[in-house]
Amino acid sequence: MRREEQLGLDGMPSRLYACTPTRLSTWLSCPRLYRMSYLDRPAPRKGPPWAHNSLGASVHNALAGWWRLPQAQRTVPAASGLLERGWISEGFASDAQSAGARDRARGMVEEYVAALDPADEPAGVERTVGARTDRITFSGRIDRLDDRRSANGGRELVVVDYKTGRRPLSTDDARSSLPLALYAVAAGRVLRRPCHRVELHHLPTETVHAWEHTPATLDRHLGRAEDIAAECAAADQRYRDGLTPAGQDEVFPPSPGPGCGWCDFRAVCPEGSAATPARRPWDGLEPFPAD
Numbered sequence: 001m002r003r004e005e006q007l008g009l010d011g012m013p014s015r016l017y018a019c020t021p022t023r024l025s026t027w028l029s030c031p032r033l034y035r036m037s038y039l040d041r042p043a044p045r046k047g048p049p050w051a052h053n054s055l056g057a058s059v060h061n062a063l064a065g066w067w068r069l070p071q072a073q074r075t076v077p078a079a080s081g082l083l084e085r086g087w088i089s090e091g092f093a094s095d096a097q098s099a100g101a102r103d104r105a106r107g108m109v110e111e112y113v114a115a116l117d118p119a120d121e122p123a124g125v126e127r128t129v130g131a132r133t134d135r136i137t138f139s140g141r142i143d144r145l146d147d148r149r150s151a152n153g154g155r156e157l158v159v160v161d162y163k164t165g166r167r168p169l170s171t172d173d174a175r176s177s178l179p180l181a182l183y184a185v186a187a188g189r190v191l192r193r194p195c196h197r198v199e200l201h202h203l204p205t206e207t208v209h210a211w212e213h214t215p216a217t218l219d220r221h222l223g224r225a226e227d228i229a230a231e232c233a234a235a236d237q238r239y240r241d242g243l244t245p246a247g248q249d250e251v252f253p254p255s256p257g258p259g260c261g262w263c264d265f266r267a268v269c270p271e272g273s274a275a276t277p278a279r280r281p282w283d284g285l286e287p288f289p290a291d
Contacts, residue, residue, distance in 0.1 A: 016133075016137045017135065017136045017137070017229045017232065017233045018136070018137050018138070019136060019137075019225075020138060020140050021138065021140050021178060021179030021182050021183070021225075022140070022179070023038060023232070024138075024178065024225055024228045024229060024232065025178065025179065026038070027228060027231065027235075028228060029259070030255040031253055031254075031255070032249075032253065032254040032255070032265075032269060033255075033263060033265060034235075034252065035235075035239065035248065035252040036265045036268075039239050044265050044268045045268075046264040047263075047264050047265070047267060047281075048091060048281045050262070051092045051093075051097075051098075051281050051282040052165065052282075052284030054088040054089065054090045054091050054092070055088075055105050055164060056164040056165070057088055058083060058087050058088045058102075058105055059083065059109055059162065059203065060143060060162055060164075061086045062082040062083040062086055062109050063109065063112070063113070063162060064125050064143075065082045065086070066078060066079045066082055067122060067125045067144070071118050071119060072118075074116075074118035075118075076110050076113050079109050079110060079113040080106050080109065080110055082109075083105060083106045083109045084102070084106065087102050087105075091282060092281075092282055093281075093282045097285075101285060105164070108203040108204060109203070111206060112203050112206070121147070122144050122145055122146050122160075123145045123146065123147040123157055123191065123193075124144070124145035125143075125145075126141055126142070126143065127141065127144075127187075128140070128141045128142075129142060129183065129187045129189075129190045129191075130186050131182075131185055131190070133222065135226045135230065136226055136229045138182060140179060140183055140186065142159055142183050142187065143160055143162045144160040144162075145157055145159060145187055146160055150194070155193065155194075156193065156194045156197065157184075157187050157188065157191060157194065157195035158195070158197045158198070159180055159183045159187060159195065159198040159199065160201055161179075161180060161199065162201050162203065163200050163201065163202045164202075165202075166204065166285070166286060168202070168205060168207075169200050169207070170209055171210070173200055173209055174198050174199065174210055174211040177198065177200075178221055178224060178225060180198035180200075181218055181221035181222070182221065183198070184198055184218060185218050185221075185222055196212055196213045196214065196215075196218070197211070197212050198210065198213065199211075235251050235252060238251050239251065254269060254272060256272055256275035256276075257276070258275075258276050259276075260272035260273070260275040261275075261276040261277060262279050266278060
């Protein structure tokens with residue numbers, strides 16, 4: 001980047017745009033959703049909680065809690081107990097449906113933990129990392145950061161992201177994930193260790209989908225993040241400067257599509273409401289049975 005492109009008024013460096021991978025991904029998915037989530041104050045009222053989010057959060061919390069136990073206590077029954085005690089019951093159609101989902105989630109956690117080595121201490125659990133470039137500063141929280149022996153005999157960091165959704169995943173999901181790549185960049189810089197491998201651990205199918213980044217591929221993801229952040233920063237400034245309703249739709253247009261049925265703000269978005277039928281809070285549990 002040329003120096004004059006980095007300077008603001010009076011030759012002073014422009015302020016770095018602070019963001020998270022989630023914020024950037026939200027802009028890509030729907031600028032209107034981005035505006036409602038991050039800029040509107042007060043924010044529009046959200047719809048009811050989603051049962052699949054409750055399931056996912058319960059599983060994530062149980063796995064994080066398991067790694068925080070003393071090593072001798074990291075057993076399969078301990079993981080099961082953490083899931084049971086920390087179960088989030090919001091969004092389900094009934095107590096019976098919640099109990100059925102809890103049983104399935106407990107089974108996923110037990111199967112997953114049974115394949116882990118309790119002595120294989122991670123470098124971080126629910127670890128927040130961050131980094132900066134000439135254009136942005138970003139941070140995010142990693143589900144698990146592993147410390148593993150590399151092929152050359154040294155040590156390297158591996159980004160692990162738990163997934164509990166119904167959609168099967170692939171290696172391409174790991175390769176193309178902007179958040180995972182940014183986590184790898186940030187983890188490597190914070191801990192001053194090599195970090196190129198990212199993994200999606202899909203508990204429902206007991207599969208791991210991994211990608212080994214190179215410095216070049218991480219740089220490409222970082223450049224993409226900077227470009228997205230530049231769009232966000234420009235839109236944020238126009239919002240702060242004041243926009244008419246028509247101007248808001250111009251700067252933050254909706255992106256109607258099949259995903260609108262799952263949007264928290266569907267009720268206040270005419271285009272999203274027209275795009276697809278509303279999803280029930282527990283529909284994300286399918287193809288698992290629902291009451």
